Amino acid sequence: MIEGDWAGRVTGLGNQSVEVAMMVTPDGNSKLELSKFINPKILEDHRNAPVNALGYLRVMFAVADLDDTLNRLYKHGAQLVKEVVDYQNIYKLCYIRSPEGILIGLAEKIDNK
16 A cells, blocks of 8 residues: 555645555566555546547556466456457457456467467
């Protein structure tokens, strides 16, 4: 949890309470911060926004096994936005929506051996 006026001076939200999780890429060179604002009260709800909505409402990850990843995420409440597609026999692609409404793109490179 990140809380207090000091944090609100960074975001401009004042006295805030935010739950933060930090993800690190397997090579250790990059990080992705995921945050859920508890306080102050959320003013807008983008959980049902379409994939092409303005703003930063989505992120995409490369995965080794799309089917396995989807099965694990479904158990946590993720929902497929439409369908898994084959892009020119190069990638299997899809979008899911997390229980919090975050749009997550998943891409598995197809091994054409």
